Amino acid sequence: MSTALEGELVIRTEGDIVATRHTVREVATQIGFGITDVTRIVTAASELARNVYKYGGGGIVRWRRVASQERSGIELQFIDQGPGIADISKALEMGYSTGHGLGLGLPAAKRLMDELEIQSDPGKGTCVTLKKWRAH
Amino acid sequence: MDARSLSVVKIREILIVTLPSDPDDSTVAALQEKVLMSMERHQAKGVVLDLSAVETLDSFFARTVAETAQMIGIMGGRTIVVGMRPAVAITTTQIGLALGSIETALTVDRALDRVMQLSGPFQ
Amino acid sequence: MAMAQPRGTENEAELLQLLVDNMSDYAIIMLDPQGNVISWSAAAERLKGWKAEEIIGQSFSRFYPPEDVAAGKTENELRVAAKEGRLEDEGWRMRKDGSRFWANVVITRLRDGSGNIRGFGKVTRDLTERRAAEEKIRRQTQEILEMAAVPVVQVWEGIVLVPLIGTLDSQRTQQLMERVLNRVTETNSPVALLDITGVPSIDTQTAQHLIETTAAVRLLGAEVILTGIRPAIAQTLVHLGIDLSNITTRASLGAGLRRALEMLKLQVVPASAGN
Numbered sequence: 001m002s003t004a005l006e007g008e009l010v011i012r013t014e015g016d017i018v019a020t021r022h023t024v025r026e027v028a029t030q031i032g033f034g035i036t037d038v039t040r041i042v043t044a045a046s047e048l049a050r051n052v053y054k055y056g057g058g059g060i061v062r063w064r065r066v067a068s069q070e071r072s073g074i075e076l077q078f079i080d081q082g083p084g085i086a087d088i089s090k091a092l093e094m095g096y097s098t099g100h101g102l103g104l105g106l107p108a109a110k111r112l113m114d115e116l117e118i119q120s121d122p123g124k125g126t127c128v129t130l131k132k133w134r135a136h
Numbered sequence: 137m138d139a140r141s142l143s144v145v146k147i148r149e150i151l152i153v154t155l156p157s158d159p160d161d162s163t164v165a166a167l168q169e170k171v172l173m174s175m176e177r178h179q180a181k182g183v184v185l186d187l188s189a190v191e192t193l194d195s196f197f198a199r200t201v202a203e204t205a206q207m208i209g210i211m212g213g214r215t216i217v218v219g220m221r222p223a224v225a226i227t228t229t230q231i232g233l234a235l236g237s238i239e240t241a242l243t244v245d246r247a248l249d250r251v252m253q254l255s256g257p258f259q
Numbered sequence: 260m261a262m263a264q265p266r267g268t269e270n271e272a273e274l275l276q277l278l279v280d281n282m283s284d285y286a287i288i289m290l291d292p293q294g295n296v297i298s299w300s301a302a303a304e305r306l307k308g309w310k311a312e313e314i315i316g317q318s319f320s321r322f323y324p325p326e327d328v329a330a331g332k333t334e335n336e337l338r339v340a341a342k343e344g345r346l347e348d349e350g351w352r353m354r355k356d357g358s359r360f361w362a363n364v365v366i367t368r369l370r371d372g373s374g375n376i377r378g379f380g381k382v383t384r385d386l387t388e389r390r391a392a393e394e395k396i397r398r399q400t401q402e403i404l405e406m407a408a409v410p411v412v413q414v415w416e417g418i419v420l421v422p423l424i425g426t427l428d429s430q431r432t433q434q435l436m437e438r439v440l441n442r443v444t445e446t447n448s449p450v451a452l453l454d455i456t457g458v459p460s461i462d463t464q465t466a467q468h469l470i471e472t473t474a475a476v477r478l479l480g481a482e483v484i485l486t487g488i489r490p491a492i493a494q495t496l497v498h499l500g501i502d503l504s505n506i507t508t509r510a511s512l513g514a515g516l517r518r519a520l521e522m523l524k525l526q527v528v529p530a531s532a533g534n
Contacts, residue, residue, distance in 0.1 A: 018160045021192055036437055039192065039223035040230070046194040050161070104195040108231040135430075218480060222440035225478040229471050235478070242447050242480040 005030065006064040011052045011078075020049040020061050024076065031065050031074055033134055040112040041074060041132050047105035048078040048128055056080025056126060066131065073114070073133035081125040088118050142167060144174050149181040150251050152244060157189040164197050168204045175211055182251035183208050184244055188219030198233045205238050215239060216247040276300070289369070290379040294319045294337050297378060306385055308355030319381065322352050324359065340366040340379055352383065361390045409435045411442045418450045418519045419443060420512075424457035432468040436475055443481045450519040451476050454512050456487030466501040473506050482507070482522065486515030 005027060009020055024045040028038045045061070052059040059080030066075045085091050091106050106128075110116045113130045120126035141163060145152045151174055156163065171183055185201065187193070193201075205215035216239045220228075228235070241247035279287045279300045286303035290296055295318050299311040307314075307322060314321070320333040327333070327350070340346040345367050352362040363384040369377045408431060414420045419442050421435065439451055453469065455461070473483040485508045488496075493510075496503060509515040520527065 014161050018158060021158060025191075034437075036223040036226055036433070039221075039227045042192050043194050043227050043231070046192055046196075050194070050196060104199075104231070104233075108195050108233075111230055111232070112227065217478075220478050220480075222437060222444055222475075222479070225440055225475045226436050228478060229475040240478055240480040242443075242449060246449075246480070 008060050008062040010058075010060055011049055011080075012058045014053060017046060017049045017053055021046050024061075024063060024074075027063050027065070028074055028132075031072060031134065033074070033132070037132065037134070041076075044109035044112040044130055044132075045076055047109045048076070048130070051105050051126075051128075052078050052080045052082075056082030059125075071133050071135070073131055076130045078128045078130075079125070084122040084124050084126055085118065085120040086122050088120060091118075142170065144170060146174070146178050146180070147248065148252070149179065150248060151175065151178065151180045151183045152186060152248075153183060154186045155190050157191050159197075161196060164200050167200060168207065171204055172207055172211065175208060175213055180213055182214035182216065184241075184247040184251070185215060185217045186219050186244055187217060187224070188221070190221065190224060193220075193224050193228055193233075195231065195233060198228060198231075198235055202233075202235050202238060205235075214251055216241050216250060218242070218244050218247050284384055286383045286385075288319075288381050288383075290319050290366075290381055292341075292376050292378055294333065294379070303383075306354075306360075306383060307352075313355075322383075324351050324353055327351075336366055337379065340368050341376055344368045344370075349386070360385050360387045362386060405434050406438070409438050411438045413442070413446050413448065414452075414516070415520075417446075417448045417523050418452060418516070419446060419448045420452045420454065422454045422457060425459070427458060427465045427468050429464075429468070432472065435468075436472050439472065440475060440479060443476060443479055449481050450522055451481055451483050452512070452515050452519060453483055453485050454487040454515070455485065455492070456489070456512065458487075458492075461492050461495050463499050463501065466496060466499065466503070470503070470506070484509060484515045484518055486510070486512045 007023075009023055010016065011020060021042050025038060025042045028041045033041065049061060052061070057080060059078065059082070062077040062079070064075050066073050092110055093107060106116075106118075109128075109130060113132045115129075115131040117129045118126065119128075142156055142159065143154045145154070151171065153167070153171055155167070159167075174180065175183065185204075190197075201217070205217075208215045217235065218241050220240070239250075241250060280302055282302050283305075286306040287300060288296060288303050289298040295316055296314050297316075299309075299315055304310055309321075318333070320328045323333055336346055336348065345365065347363070347365045349361070349363050351359045352364070353359055363386050365382045367380040367382075369380055371377050410422060412420045412422070419439065421439055423435070425431075427435070439453075442448070443451055453472070455469075458465070469485065473485075476483050483506060485503070485506055488508055488510055507518065509518060517527075
């Protein structure tokens with residue numbers, strides 16, 4: 001059975017973090033990433049999913065295959081309606097923790113993926129978009 | 137054994153803890169409890185953490201492993217991590233986690249030899 | 260074409276049908292001028308899935324993926340075949356069950372003596388196997404190129420050697436890390452010798468890559484010895500302020516090998532004289 005290359009999952013319980021890893025692994029593998037890249041993508045997804053669950057009050061993860069003329073890849077989006085991030089650049093520094101405890105998750109994900117974009121405002125929730133491209 | 141739970145086996149004075157392929161956060165947290173209590177109960181000299189089944193090691197998991205090793209050290213034991221998969225090692229290195237100064241060995245056998253001090257650092 | 264059997268339109272037609280039915284590589288069917296199927300064969304059924312009674316009278320667009328039909332590909336093919344006499348195309352086709360196969364298709368205009376188009380002949384060849392073989396060759400070539408780019412050799416039980424040649428960019432480092440770590444795991448080798456004799460110059464990035472590789476190898480339970488460090492490289496490293504104190508280094512591969520054997524508690528002993 002193959003997972004659709006586009007979809008979304010609710011992140012509401014701790015078990016949903018595992019489900020996110022599982023699904024992202026299947027999708028990334030199907031898109032054709034090698035085992036090392038799949039591991040990078042799943043690890044980044046795990047970090048973000050945990051953030052959504054622990055600090056975002058729950059949310060969703062969306063995934064889809066992206067493609068252009070020369071390459072294809074995966075795009076992940078993590079969305080929550082939580083407290084938001086006050087200082088995004090600081091949050092991306094290694095080891096930063098406000099006591100909301102975002103800690104290593106975001107910096108780790110940034111290193112593992114090719115592109116990472118954060119849209120967040122205090123009180124307005126957070127949307128993190130990640131992309132990784134395959135070498136063709 | 138449930139695919140998600142970890143197993144603890146005692147060989148002489150050493151505990152071999154086998155971690156499952158994709159444990160949820162509770163299972164990872166339980167690792168610390170279970171290992172430290174087993175250490176106390178069996179008066180273990182060391183703990184071998186077998187990561188050969190682990191497919192993903194994110195910062196939470198890695199931090200727990202590093203902390204557990206520290207705690208084992210405080211209790212007078214030695215920790216050796218074994219069997220990390222290449223993809224996991226590369227990813228962990230890329231994030232910059234490196235698990236602190238934790239000891240590693242290629243196989244459970246070599247780890248056992250080392251803790252029982254049958255030979256030196258290599259082979 | 261000489262025939263051993265007595266000639267007669269019926270017999271020829273029968274043999275022709277046998278030919279069409281039995282051909283394993285080609286599915287030959289006929290379409291009317293509008294593109295509807297008017298003749299079928301056992302070979303066509305084997306390739307495309309439809310039985311004769313299910314498909315005769317249907318448009319040949321049934322064999323094309325929906326996106327091609329929507330783009331008007333089928334009308335275009337008939338138009339070109341009608342005008343030029345022949346059209347050849349390679350692309351995806353669909354079977355009855357919805358599965359796809361890569362095909363080579365030739366559509367031939369069938370004109371009678373008066374010049375009227377009576378229909379089209381369509382010969383479809385399943386190229387899935389050939390395409391899979393091509394993919395495999397492409398992949399294997401890629402692998403061979405990667406291996407040549409980062410050769411990893413087991414020089415002794417417990418020691419793998421990586422003779423690096425050329426510069427070490429990010430992409431090559433990725434390949435390097437994967438190949439070394441996989442080999443270390445496969446062979447349970449506690450020592451990996453990274454020889455940079457063939458690396459012309461070293462910059463901060465390259466040094467970073469080597470440090471990262473060492474850290475990853477250590478996570479597996481093995482150790483790295485960096486060898487082949489020429490005076491110029493040693494100078495560059497110090498000038499750049501790169502700290503390699505955490506890594507075992509040797510000037511020559513030989514010295515590195517000696518250290519590796521020491522680590523494995525092995526020694527090289529001269530053979531006794533007068534053997």
